Amino acid sequence: MSDNIFEKVSTLLNEINLSNPGTDEDLETFRIRFLGTKNIIKPLFAEMKNVPNEQKKEFGLKLNQLKQAAEAKYSSCQSALNSGTTTSKGTSIDLSVPPGPLNIGARHPVSLVLNHMIDVFSRIGFTVAEDREIEDDWHNFTAMNTPEHHPARDMQDTFYLEGSDSMLLRTHTSSVQARVMTTQKPPIRIIAPGRVFRNETISARSHCQFHQVEGLFVDKGVSFADMKQTLLYFAREMYGAKTDIRLRPSYFPFTEPSAEMDVWLGTETDITRRLTKGTGWLEVLGCGMVDPNVLENCGIDSEVYSGYAFGIGIERSAMQKYDISDIRLLFENDNRFLGQFTSAF
Numbered sequence: 001m002s003d004n005i006f007e008k009v010s011t012l013l014n015e016i017n018l019s020n021p022g023t024d025e026d027l028e029t030f031r032i033r034f035l036g037t038k039n040i041i042k043p044l045f046a047e048m049k050n051v052p053n054e055q056k057k058e059f060g061l062k063l064n065q066l067k068q069a070a071e072a073k074y075s076s077c078q079s080a081l082n083s084g085t086t087t088s089k090g091t092s093i094d095l096s097v098p099p100g101p102l103n104i105g106a107r108h109p110v111s112l113v114l115n116h117m118i119d120v121f122s123r124i125g126f127t128v129a130e131d132r133e134i135e136d137d138w139h140n141f142t143a144m145n146t147p148e149h150h151p152a153r154d155m156q157d158t159f160y161l162e163g164s165d166s167m168l169l170r171t172h173t174s175s176v177q178a179r180v181m182t183t184q185k186p187p188i189r190i191i192a193p194g195r196v197f198r199n200e201t202i203s204a205r206s207h208c209q210f211h212q213v214e215g216l217f218v219d220k221g222v223s224f225a226d227m228k229q230t231l232l233y234f235a236r237e238m239y240g241a242k243t244d245i246r247l248r249p250s251y252f253p254f255t256e257p258s259a260e261m262d263v264w265l266g267t268e269t270d271i272t273r274r275l276t277k278g279t280g281w282l283e284v285l286g287c288g289m290v291d292p293n294v295l296e297n298c299g300i301d302s303e304v305y306s307g308y309a310f311g312i313g314i315e316r317s318a319m320q321k322y323d324i325s326d327i328r329l330l331f332e333n334d335n336r337f338l339g340q341f342t343s344a345f
């Protein structure tokens, strides 16, 4: 007789352990069966009188164990149900449930323009070189032939790191030229996209952070004509096959001679007149032949090698492309603005 009762207890314990109520309904059925006022465990306590004295203690323990197992199972299934990780089948995740509609993000206009530029230059053999945004004085200025007294070193333009007069947030991607030339041997043909920082008053037209794409080509016998043809190719890929360019003499410490490149947008529409201030020409980049001092600073023999370099501002191209009137919109992370841009060109 007592064997029978012991067997019944272990059958019930098994049942509790194996059960997995995965819906509110199943859980309620479980509760009524094992924990309700007329639960199945209760009458077993009354069986105690039929159990031989020497087994009474063990039987009591078993009954308590049964009760505790039922309570534990109930509360774990209840919290699983509440947290929504259980399904009608009682498995932890139902992979067959169709997903809700996916919200697909949009690329940032700066990324769209940047990716397009990378694509254009990759096609003619330029590889992407990326480097640090926190730079030292030497790579950002000295190596780039910018003497100590140059206004670009003025504290007003440059963010120096607190407590340091040599570590700074790079003011241009030209620092990557120094990083690459000190670690690689010519021929070098890279573009360096990235974020740069200047201590400027934030307005509709300027920001304290923006993006540039730097270009550098160093080899034997590289000429100004090579640079001009490369930049013409770039302009035509970006602005259309018939685009004209002009190079205006300019000054940069790290190039000699230096130039600024404009592209012809014309004066036919309001937009192009506004962008070009009525001239029809839009300034898009600075460029020039790498100054021999820069090559020497980086350990490259300027008697053997020559090169050209250029730096393009991304925000201005993006603003022109998408007719964005205020640069601050590009840094505010407002999804209503950012969701509008789907493809670059």
Ligand code: DAH
Pocket: 171, 172, 173, 174, 214, 215, 252, 254, 255, 285, 286, 287, 288, 308, 309, 310, 311, 312
């Ligand atoms: N670093 C310059 C700037 O931030 C842009 C530039 C001009 C880069 C001429 C160049 C270059 O490589 O040759 O204004």
